[in-house]
Amino acid sequence: MIVPWLTLVIAIPLFGAVVALPLRGVHNRRVGLVTSGLTLALAIAAVVLSRFYDLSEQVLWLRSVGAWYALNIDGLSGSLLLVITALVVAVLLIRSGLEPTATATATATERINVRPEIFTVLVLCTEACISAALLAADLVLFCIAFEMALLPCYALVGCWGGAKRTLAAARFLAFTLTSGFLLLAGVIGMLTAASATGRPSTLLSALGTVAIPEGMGRLLFVLFFLAFAIKGPLVPFHSWLPLLAREAHPLVTTVIVAVVDVLGGYGMIRFAVGLFPAAAAWAAPAVLVLALISIWYAGIAAAGSRHLLQFGVYTSISHTGFIMFGIFALTPETLTGAAMYLSAHAVSVAALLLVGTVIWVTTGTAHIGEFAGLGRRLPVLAGLFLISGLATLALPGFLNFAAELQVLVGAWEHHRVLTLLAIGGTLLGAVYVTLAYQRLFTGQPSPDAPPLKDASLLQRGAIGVLLAATLLFGCAPELLREYVAEADLGTAAIAAADAADAGGK
């Protein structure tokens, strides 16, 4: 019997969500944890099996359009799938351990307007949608999954959190809908181009061979690019994210930044660069500059940020700039590096935001003062924050560094000045991490501050496992790099860029 592993990876979270819907309290949480754990196991199994067997599935869906229900797993989507399933487990673990403490303000987990059980359901639905988007080997299926992920996310942002969460949700909705609309326009453009051939098909493998005239190709590339740049997010399309970080519940922020936003980078590699190689080579210089602006601008904003979660989110935007830099440098090493960085950054920013969540719930506020003195009161959390911060600033020994080195060295050959500026951007990481640590954890706490409960074993375990994984892969990045490099990451675009370089010289 052939087991449809990939469909199971998508279906199990949905099934779990349905089961968890009527349940309450600890049962609801247990079902959530079991489901997400099962999904993680399935994802690991799928990745391992895909090395030996071909796990792709293809079923014809819409004959007139040529859309298939097609799933496939390769280096890029496999690594990201592992990351997001693991992160969902971590988020649900942390959530199950959160208790409202006496010092938590009303915006914490206590005052929840809608039933808290729905959180599990919504997170599982999001996981299913994102997994479907990652595994999709058909353009229409990807588009549908991309759009569907909006619904549970919107509910997640709007239901729990601060006083202005509805505004944050509305903003998130506006931006994401725009990105979805642009993606849809691009997909329709591709469909018309594909249907010009005799037998239309939106399978990615088939679309790669469709010949698109140059002007139309560039237009479609711009549409796809903008859609993923909003999702990424890239400066200047990022302004939905800081407000969300301040107003939504921190776990929701973690889910959106670490789980959902991987679609930005993934889509950029798979679709924007993968489907339109010539246009990508044409747009590369401008995009590289935009990516550099993103790195520096978001890094500086992170240094100036006084809200712990907003700080984490700005570091994510800065890293996304780096990933885009790697993608559009268009060499095999930088594309592999960018793909690795996608996974590494998701894990490190998730760890950072989860630490922020625990701090926020424990102390009741996420405001970063000056010399707040939390190091004495919360030593374990201080240590976890420091390690997450070191991973974020890409200290050698962490996976982020290995990925970053790939990008920098690969881009050095063709873009000397820009790469120097990007190297300067790594300094920013050190600045904002040490600044945040110094502001939060050093200094003498005020003598009448109440004693705080440090991170529980469960929280230490969940965050610690994430950080240990980053360290492990940082010391042996070859494991990941070989796996990712097997995937076809924009080889056509690399060839186009090389041709452009050769032609220009």
Place this chain on the structure above:
Amino acid sequence: MSPNAYLIVSAVLFCVGLSGVLLRRNALVVFMSVEVMLNAANLALVTFSKVHSVLDGQVAAFFTMVVAAAEVVVGLAIIITIFRSKASLSLDDARRLRH
């Protein structure tokens, strides 16, 4: 037979009707202007039917008259209802549709 004269009359009638719709405030007068526009269309249809010596245009004119009649029935009902609540037939007073 040259249809020019008839078409010019039809066009003039249409414009008269259109200007009546746009410029008059009284709802009933606007209705009459709409009728004038419909009749202008009728005239054009019949003219072309005669030019091409087929009956299609005249059948279409019948359709137009039926549509006009139905529209008048419904429209007058709406106007009377609005008149009952507002005691005014001026179109400018019916602004409930605004944002």
Place this chain on the structure above:
Amino acid sequence: MGMNMLLLESGFTRWAGASWLVIALPLLVAAVLLSAGALSDSWGHWLGVAGIAVPFCYSILLFCLMLSAPEPFTSTLYTWLSLGTVKVGVSLLVDQLSILFLLLVTGVGMLVAVYTVGYLAHDAGRRRCFGYINLFIAAMLLLVLADNYGLLFLGWEGVGLASYLLIGFWQERNAAALAAKKAFLMNRVADLGLLTAIAVLFTQAGTLRFSAVPAALQEAGGPWAGIVGVALLLAACGKSAQVPLQSWLLDAMEGPTPVSALIHAATMVTAGVYLMLRSVPVYELAPTVRVVVVLIGVLTLFLGAWIAMTERNLKRVLAGSTMSQVGYLMLAAGLGPVGAVFAVFHLLTHGVFKADLFLTAGAITEAVGFNELRKLGGLLKLLPWTFAAFTCGYLAIIGVPFLSGFYSKEHIIAAAWADSPLLGVCALLGVGLTACYMTRLLLLLFAGKPRWQDTYDTDSTSDKHDTDDTADTEDTNTAADVEIRRTPASMAFPLVVLSLLALVGGLALNGWLQSWLAPVFSVTAPATNWLHFDWLSYTAIGVMLVGVLVAVVWYRKVTPAWFEEPVPAIASPGLYADIIMERGIVAPSVRLTSGVTWLEQRGLDSDAADADGTDGLWLGLNGVSALVLRLQNGSVRTYALLCSIGVVVVLALMLFWVWM
């Protein structure tokens, strides 16, 4: 005899192949100590000492095995990174140079660890300190054992991290937290240089191994050797506190004194010099950059001496002295392969006597309770053994004949003079300055009467370098209630060992070291003996005596009133380096940050204080939609007009299309 050699060789190979253990063990100890938490408080420090003592024993064993037949040995564990065709492996190289560093790091490390057991005996965070120290030792050993620039970078950053953690060990103190951040950031700026060099090596040279890089760079041609040289120099300047990235070293004295002894005197600040030593063949390909290296060495030599001369805090004087001596090392390393050998010599002796001086300072602080020079004095009678230990280090550093500092500085002066007389004069001047400031320190500490019983008009708040080096629970001792505490045995033992080494180390190493290191730098070992004196040596001794005399005359009778005088601007320590950095870099960055934050809040995002989203983007969107909304005015006639206009437009288009 042949059989013996074979056995020894295979023994050496076997043992050298296990060199990864010497990194893994302290790392494991650090992980245990840092995660076990309060459980390990009672035995943690002994585990910490063991974590360094075992590698030390291993180093001794390896050294003995290596003595008979010195041959470099590389053991590769696995491939760490690979880009394109270039692979960076976890390869550890045990050769004549790295074994010396191994001995230095583990030896001084072990002594410092024993010392820390006593020094932090009353500190609740002692176990944590041992965890960080073990982390540092692991990273430093990785740095010196690496056989390629990539792996060296891993150790380099690890050392920077350990330094950050240790400087900010007492992180409740704002000054310590800020100093740690400053050190980390300045090191990170320097690391940009190393990262650039690595990128260039990957793409232009195609290899990162020390042995293969010079040939590859020569083949690559062009300016690449020079660019790599400049980039590596930048990295070394940051790590070794050379101009222009030197000011973090003074602030780093906020950390515990044994940490200052280990990291900021003996080992980490020499990591930059180690990088220079390994890159000597690269600098041979770029003579212009070599001149810059020498220049920076000379500049730092003088700046460090000046700082040591003007500082009024015990540890900061020693920090300035370290800066100056590392300037000597850079000068020597920049002189080429010949100078490199002497740099290693001075590095080893300096590591020993500077650690001795720092640990003595720690003993003073532990005994008395503070380390500001204006409050100390007259310690000769009160702490005689400490005085003896200090004097050993003092005599060694100023270069008294036959002691360790004499030999090592001799050779550097000779090499500098051979290169250019101007350099020789600078080096001699350095000797004089060293003698002067060290004598100043000696007199201020031990001569005269104790000054802590005198009250001052301007007390503790005026001296901004008022760093109280005791455990975090101790307050500044006020005037009269200073009681001299006995130095525990754990602190005395390392002092004794280091003092003896400072006295005899130079004698032991002279002559042997040049021949030992000759194959590493491809030079012929010159013949020297311990009784070799030429006119240069006599000049150096003379300059030293002059320096001592000057200091004695100046500081013979120092009264508390002398400290009351305001410090003239020219004598301000650091020579405005901090002010330059504050005005030139920090202030503009803060302005830039607030500018970006303002833009984010007002322009693109909603300010938290506002009731609703009234930021630029939202207002813009609302404005546009308000404009469009004007069409929805509810007037039927307007709608009718719009319909008609639309019809006309469509008709026109259709006609136009048909006409076309």
